[in-house]
Amino acid sequence: MLQTLSNGARGVGRAQQEEIVMRLMSALTGIAFVTSIAMASSAFAQSDCTKTVPPSPFGKDDQTGASNRITPAVTKAAAAEIKDGTVISLTNPLVDGVPLFGSRFTKSVLTAGGLAPGAALGKNDLTYMEDTWLSQSHVGTHLDGMGHIGRGDCYYNQNAMGKNINQNNMTKLGLEHLKPFATRGVFIDMVKVYQQANKLKTNANCRSPCIDKGTVITAEDLQAGLKLTNTTLREGDIVIIHTGWGDLFLQHPAKNTEYNSGEAGLGKAAAKWLIDQKIVAVGLDNWGLEVIPSEDQNEAFPVHQMLLTDNGIHIIENVRTDLMAAQVASSNRGTFFFSMTVPKAVGMTGTFVAIDAIQ
Structure with a gap:
């Protein structure tokens, strides 16, 4: 996942890349937390929900x-x-x-492909742009x-x-x-x-x-x-x-x-x-x-x-x-x-x- 992010962040400054990585690490920490909650909720999974929800x-x-x-x-x-x-x-x-509410975050990163001199693709000089959007839903x-x-x-x-x-x-x-x-x-x-x-x-x-x-x-x-x-x-x-x-x-x-x-x-x-x-x-x-x-x-x-x-x-x-x-x-x-x-x-x-x- 980190490698994917690194690839997606090419063309941006080092400081911005470091910020993105920090954001992702924060998200990964959140995922680990959710995983622990999922494991801990095994006891909850036995709940009789007919008593609390219609x-x-x-x-x-x-x-x-x-x-x-x-x-x-x-x-x-x-x-x-x-x-x-x-x-x-x-x-x-x-x-x-x-x-944004609470600890939610957003971060957008633009990847520009082929814009450097000589980096375009094919004899038709194809270039492209794509986006990475890091965010909660x-x-x-x-x-x-x-x-x-x-x-x-x-x-x-x-x-x-x-x-x-x-x-x-x-x-x-x-x-x-x-x-x-x-x-x-x-x-x-x-x-x-x-x-x-x-x-x-x-x-x-x-x-x-x-x-x-x-x-x-x-x-x-x-x-x-x-x-x-x-x-x-x-x-x-x-x-x-x-x-x-x-x-x-x-x-x-x-x-x-x-x-x-x-x-x-x-x-x-x-x-x-x-x-x-x-x-x-x-x-x-x-x-x-x-x-x-x-x-x-x-x-x-x-x-x-x-x-x-x-x-x-x-x-x-x-x-x-x-x-x-x-x-x-x-x-x-x-x-x-x-x-x-x-x-x-x-x-x-x-x-x-x-x-x-x-x-």
Whole structure:
């Protein structure tokens, strides 16, 4: 692996190569740690997950989750949202320097082949360029898969994951089981909801109005947001929520610390309401979807467990929402055709994604 990295890093400076190697060694250390966890979790693998996680409504062998709700009929109905073909990106650029949660990292390396004098290939002087991207999967605009969050050893559909992992990937609940994300999207402008209710507390670091960290989004807030565009949720929808916090993401790296310091987000009651609507996924313009600090300081990411672990509803984080907010403000249309590309990444817990809203 180190030799492969060395080959991939040709053409870059020695200092940069050393930094890449250090990053890789850090990743390898993490892999070793995961391996030790996998060995230690053999005891967890005997967990009776029927006591801590509900079964999937899609059957005992289901590894797909709520994307099962995207049937051909749902996709066909969603296509009716396309009126003039306007495409709005919901994806932040994937680039070094964006805010990252915890110890996550990114590093891009360009390999230029044949550009040195006399190094081109063939009489046609062929040259080429390739990239190396070193990163965890949960960076930038990304999807949380079914294997990302559990309750102890118990993950979605009562899977005891200690016996379903190795040092490379998961052997259950990987992204390869997901269905295509081609369905109706519903946009909720929470900034506008709070402005109209005269309860917007913004953050001085935001260049445009944003909802400050620690603000709990309630089920009533979501319902008020839907009323702004006269929209009703239906089974199979994907909900995208604008809090304005993504403005700090776009100011990277200057505002990374502030971006990561907390966020407005879903409270547990709001999550429960969305679950009851039988949606497929929910995304916000922040790094953790749910309110940070949490409603209960003794709980860690409880909304993640409610959505992913208990109900198979996907989470999309670091969604870019400002462009869509402007589009919805001008058209007063909160619905669109949601198109998201998710690679069939075998055994992976999540991945960065590309999302387009088409109206």
